[in-house]
Amino acid sequence: MKLRAATLAFCFALLAAGPYAHAQPATPTELPGDDPRFEQRFRELTEELRCVVCQNQSLADSNAPLASDLRREVREQMNRGLDDKQVVEYLVARYGEFVRYRPALNPLTAALWGGPFLLLVLGAAVLLVRLRRRAQQPEAALSAEEHALAQQLLAAGPADKAAGETREGGK
């Protein structure tokens, strides 16, 4: 978190050439529109896109001037009637795959998207094998030493037993 904060600050520092350099944006300040459904869609879309000059920030969150420009771009493309997918494609064409926070599924990302599923299958297999083995395993016999100890414990008084008692239920 600390590093994230720090890099973010660096991102600001890079872009703010002087104090409040971004206070007078070269382009007009972006202002939210009136249609709440459009705004909702806009927000969800910009959360899936990366501010390409920041360390790790979405377009929706970033205060960097470039992010502001890109948001305006997204708004424009949406107004032109492009759907979400087309807007993303438009940005990927200009800024590369790096702009997507949800990597596209292709041969290079097959392991990324398939990995968790594979892990799940593997985990389930391990679980099943272990459970079956355990369910069929014969009761473990006590060693002579353990048996003697158990006898000793059973014979001992309740106060003594408390120390060795294992309580059930505590997770």
Added chain:
Amino acid sequence: MIPEFGQLALIVAFCLALLQGVLPLWGAARGDARLMAVARPAAHGQFVFTALAIGCLGYAFLAHDFSVIYVASNSNSALPWEYRMSAVWGSHEGSLLLWAFLLSLWTVAVTVFSRSLPQLLLSRALGVLGLVSAGFLSFLLFTSNPFLRLLPPAPDGRDLNPLLQDPGMIFHPPLLYMGYVGFSVAFAFALAALLGGRLDAAWARWSRPWTLAAWVFLTLGIALGSFWAYYELGWGGWWFWDPVENASFMPWLTGTALVHSLAVTEKRGGFKNWTLLLAITTFSLSLLGTFLVRSGVLTSVHAFATDPRRGLFILVLLALVVGGSLLVYSVRAPRMEAGGRFGLLSRESMLLANNVALAVVAGSVLLGTLYPLAMDVLGLGKLSVGAPYFDTVFLPLMAPVVFLMAVAPFVRWKGDGAGRVARQLVWAAILGAVAAAAILALVANAGWRSALGAFLAVWIVAAAIRHLAQRVRAGAPGAGLATRLRRLPLAYWGMWLAHLGVAVFIIGVTGTRSLESQSDVRLAPGETATLGEHAFRLAELRQVQGPNYSATRARVEVSREGKPVAVLEPEKRMYHVQRMPMTEADIDYGFMRHVYVALGEPVDDRSWILRLYVKPLVGWIWGGCLLMALGGLAGAADRRYRLRPAAAPRAASTGSAAPPASPAGAAARV
């Protein structure tokens, strides 16, 4: 002079760490009690000298010694004293020193609270801790010395990064590191058990409170970091799936699995291999977290560590720890497995499922975190793996874990009937389904995630209440309700609170996700914007001077249906030295909702963009984490971990020729 003193202290600490790492392990192998006896004083000495070193660095910061490079890079004469103190861990070298210091602190704690441990086990554990410490201290001395001088001295320092000038900086890194480093104790106990070839319920009983304590620190550290990001970064998010966050989340996941696995090892003598593997994995992931954050592989533009030697050093250290411990594991572990039979539906099978599922989740997070790095290293292009990916993957994997969490406490050890368990949970399921249906029907933009969240939260709470009621009913006959509640063991309350904390956390996440309203508005002084039922009036804007920054401060009067709710004063700060603008959001913290205002940018001479949020239930996210931590604390404080001193003489009386088989171990299998 003082910095040289600190440097000397580090060297002495390193030598002591080597002694502590080598002699007791050697002594344990040869059965030489004199060599083993070195462990304790060496650990104490090491603590004294690392404390001296970090004290010297702190002094250099307080005294504005800008002839020390590290101080000159991270402090300034105008920096308030509390941030000069926390600037000690504001960057790479100091964080590592904090790491080493906390490790020696944990080690001393082990020597103090584990007097009843068999000497062999304790010597081995302390030896392993000494080796880890020697690794970190050599890293400090050879590649990351915080005491290097700058000649001639800088007239003034470059200041601490403004984002770190926050109370969060004082507490978050030490808490997080206490968690990271604390898992080294579980790791050391695991290796000691492997080296000794002996792992019984008594071992689990020694390891458990240590593991729980580390887990509590890590939980608190992560939660505090998340809260800090929430109020500091100014866009109201609380988790970003940033690699740095994932780095702390992965050991948390496996640490959670470890806590549960240890329960089985303690009570039933089973899952020994799992427990050992999880202890090794959790500490390795803690190291990996340090590596990821500190080596600069995350293309940190802030360049915590641009020096490739450092990255290489950590990588070698990581390889030694992971490789070495896995080697010991592979040679020794097959002899360890034991434990009785258990049915397909049993407490054991539930906890095993928990273990496997949490490991799968941790593996997936690891995959998503390292994938872009691997792509980059292999020259396959730059890729972003962000929140949308992790949300997609995490939810389906984690939901079953959370679902089973409510079931497991009802299931008996060894074996149980599905019908019996299901009958007890019917009502929880019905209530959960009603909650899911209600949120779908009543909340406009609620999707399947909100419905799932509502179901799981209610399901857990209902099941937890039912389980508590059962335990109370089974309590001592004739005793009153209060007495029965009081007589429940602390460990039970720990489990209960921690599980309830998960539900509270889910309520927070679901509530914010589905009920939040947000708006960016342009306001001039005197103007009002509305967001849902809340009205925000920008009363005034004025310039203020801080100790090392100047700021524009807005005064925003928030009202609801005409009644005043709060006056919020968000700021936009400009720090003088680093010329960096900072957003300071202001929040009205309510139990049921937060009202959050952040200053965006000025539009013209008069008006500014303001970012407004109303975030229902968001505080429950951290409330849930606090409950989890409280649960962990209660678990660690359970009576049976404090019974050790009384039990020790008896165990010793069974004879020293045959190492005392723990009474608990035998009893658990009877």
